[in-house]
Amino acid sequence: MTQTKLNIPRHIAIVMDGNGRWAKRKHRPRFMGHKEGVETVREIVKSCSKLGVECLSLFAFSSENWKRPEEEITNLMGLFMMALDREAKSLARNNVRLQIIGELSKFSQKLQDKIKQVEQRTEKSTGLRLIVAANYGGRWDVTRAVQNLAKQVANNELKADQISEELISQNLSTYHLSEEGVPDPDLFIRTGGEKRISNFLLWQMAYAELYFTDALWPDFKDAELMKAITDYSSRQRRFGKTSEQVVAEQAALSEK
Ligand code: IPE
Ligand code: IPE
Ligand code: MG
Numbered sequence: 001m002t003q004t005k006l007n008i009p010r011h012i013a014i015v016m017d018g019n020g021r022w023a024k025r026k027h028r029p030r031f032m033g034h035k036e037g038v039e040t041v042r043e044i045v046k047s048c049s050k051l052g053v054e055c056l057s058l059f060a061f062s063s064e065n066w067k068r069p070e071e072e073i074t075n076l077m078g079l080f081m082m083a084l085d086r087e088a089k090s091l092a093r094n095n096v097r098l099q100i101i102g103e104l105s106k107f108s109q110k111l112q113d114k115i116k117q118v119e120q121r122t123e124k125s126t127g128l129r130l131i132v133a134a135n136y137g138g139r140w141d142v143t144r145a146v147q148n149l150a151k152q153v154a155n156n157e158l159k160a161d162q163i164s165e166e167l168i169s170q171n172l173s174t175y176h177l178s179e180e181g182v183p184d185p186d187l188f189i190r191t192g193g194e195k196r197i198s199n200f201l202l203w204q205m206a207y208a209e210l211y212f213t214d215a216l217w218p219d220f221k222d223a224e225l226m227k228a229i230t231d232y233s234s235r236q237r238r239f240g241k242t243s244e245q246v247v248a249e250q251a252a253l254s255e256k
Helices: 019-025 030-051 070-093 109-121 138-154 165-170 222-233 243-255
Strands: 011-015 055-062 097-101 129-136 187-190 209-212
Touching (some): 019 030, 030 055, 030 070, 030 222, 055 070, 070 109, 138 165
Parallel strands (some): 011 055, 011 187, 055 129, 097 129
16 A cells, blocks of 8 residues: 655644543533543644644634633633643743733633743743634634734834735734744644634634534544544645646645
8 A cells, every 4th residue: 555645734724623422422411521622632732742743823722712601611721721831841941932812801811921931941841732612703803904904004104005915914913923923724623523614823824724523522532633634634725726736836836
């Protein structure tokens, strides 16, 4: 059997879904699913680091998740706090840089302080960039970018017709995480069987390859990640060009 060479995405974005159903299947409270989900995060971070993925973005809590029962929200916040506490050291040791995006002011001061502390603790890491989206919404992100640009127009620092796709991209929360800008996701994964984006990185995902799996997040371990990357590797990314153009370009590149 010929093994095709794996094409490792620079940026993988994941909607980690299915924790509740995982717990339900095991006749356990939803919280246990979230807890097991943290174990998956640990494993997937390790795998992505080893594979040389540059960025891993994880959707942990959406701006719509506030609609959940209060008890679940409290549990999720507690778990987030605990995971930050417990993982900070090993993230730094493994050269992983953790950054959180989202409207953080809605979180308790204690959680905000913890986030800052872990971000600072891992800021010198040069390996995998782990982006956790918390109280994040793609529409919120675009709205905020537009507000920033509108303020610059109002202050005569920018003309309205100078607003470009590039400028909007540069004002999104992901862009600011790195001096050279974070690349847009190449591969979008959603676990848990639903086939929707649920307001994750809307603008940034314009050309991401989409991969949906029925595997529930607590079961999405290394083997499942490899399936997703193998599937991604078999795709031809055309970005509007014809298939023949892409093949010709690749041939020219490999001749160099
Ligand atoms: C995803 O799992 C985790 C969060 C949204 C925080 P869910 O809690 O949505 O799990 P299901 O969809 O109910 O199975
Ligand atoms: C999306 O999952 C958000 C996160 C994984 C954090 P949901 O389970 O909240 O998504 P919907 O509401 O079913 O689309
Ligand atoms: Mg869900």
